[in-house]
Amino acid sequence: MEEKGKKYFITHEDLAIYQLAFETAMQIFEHSKKFPVEEKYSKTFQIRRSSRSVCANLAGAWKKRRYRDAFVAKLNDCESEAAETQVWLKFAVKCEYLTVEQGRELYARYNQVLSELVEIITHPDDWLLD
Secondary structure, rough: OOOOOOOOOOOOHHHHHHHHHHHHHHHHHHOOOOOOHHHHHHHHHHHHHHHHHHHHHHOOOOOOOOHHHHHHHHHHHHHHHHHHHEEEEEEEOOOOOOOOOHHHHHHHHHHHHHHHHHHHOHHHHHHHOO
């Protein structure tokens, strides 16, 4: 739905960026089930936490659209978590918990998430509630 050039959605779950982040976090969850047991409290926990946090912070940002600064701050948190997830993906590939191909695919999906986040952060007024 659009009005005066602004984009309106019912919930954060309607956003393509949220859907991509959620699907990718679930892919990471599935892959991380195969990580070694000794990594349970380090890499496995961290990569799951950061990937899920992208989605959680997007939901939080969505609810703060009345307040430009709060909205952008929450989106910046999303950006940080997505970048952190990329770091954990690199570790997972280097440690051979993910194949290079799996790592590249997931990393590229987070590049897409980051690109969309930067676009929203750069133009937050298109997303704010009046």
